Amino acid sequence: MQIRKAYQEINPTLLYDEIKELVLREGASLDQNRLETYSMPSDSSTFVYRGTLTFKIQGKEAIRAHIIGVDRGETRLILDADDTLVSPDKLKTIEKDLDFMLGSYESKR
Numbered sequence: 001m002q003i004r005k006a007y008q009e010i011n012p013t014l015l016y017d018e019i020k021e022l023v024l025r026e027g028a029s030l031d032q033n034r035l036e037t038y039s040m041p042s043d044s045s046t047f048v049y050r051g052t053l054t055f056k057i058q059g060k061e062a063i064r065a066h067i068i069g070v071d072r073g074e075t076r077l078i079l080d081a082d083d084t085l086v087s088p089d090k091l092k093t094i095e096k097d098l099d100f101m102l103g104s105y106e107s108k109r
Contacts, residue, residue, distance in 0.1 A: 001088060003079040003095050006107040012049035012069040015077060015102065019065045020053055022097050026090045028055035028063055046070065057085045074107065 007015065016035055024030060032054040040046040051067040062085035069075025081091050099106070 001081050001083055001086070001091050003077070003081075003091065003098075005077045005079075005098070007069070007075045007077070007102060007105040008107050009072060010069075010075050010102065010105040011071050012051065012067055012075045015069070015075055016049070016051040016053070016067050018098065018101060019067070019077070019079065022094050023053070023055050023063055023065070026094060028057050028086075030054075031056045031061060040070075046072075049075075060085060062086050 013035065020030065020033070030053070032052060034053075035049065035051040037047045037049055040048060048068065048070055051065070053063075053065040053067075054061050055063040055065075057063075060082070062082045064080045066078045066080075067075065079091075079094070
């Protein structure tokens with residue numbers, strides 16, 4: 001199962017931290033935790049953030065989150081979950097909590 005979201009005017013590190021907390025609360029353990037910053041070629045004071053989080057359940061990778069975005073623009077999230085390790089209810093809980101916390105920033109396409 002996969003969740004895809006796009007947000008406007010949100011700091012990508014906030015989204016990164018929020019995803020980490022929401023998934024950990026559902027019983028997964030953090031495996032990989034990487035957040036990188038890149039300066040924009042046209043403006044060295046503006047940064048693009050790229051984050052990757054992986055979580056394990058029962059010793060296997062169960063959830064992977066990819067985040068890419070900028071502070072004053074769009075930030076995108078893809079959350080992939082292994083259906084054999086993550087129940088749809090747990091993923092729905094994560095999505096509902098994410099919508100409650102950050103829904104006002106979500107892009108309405």
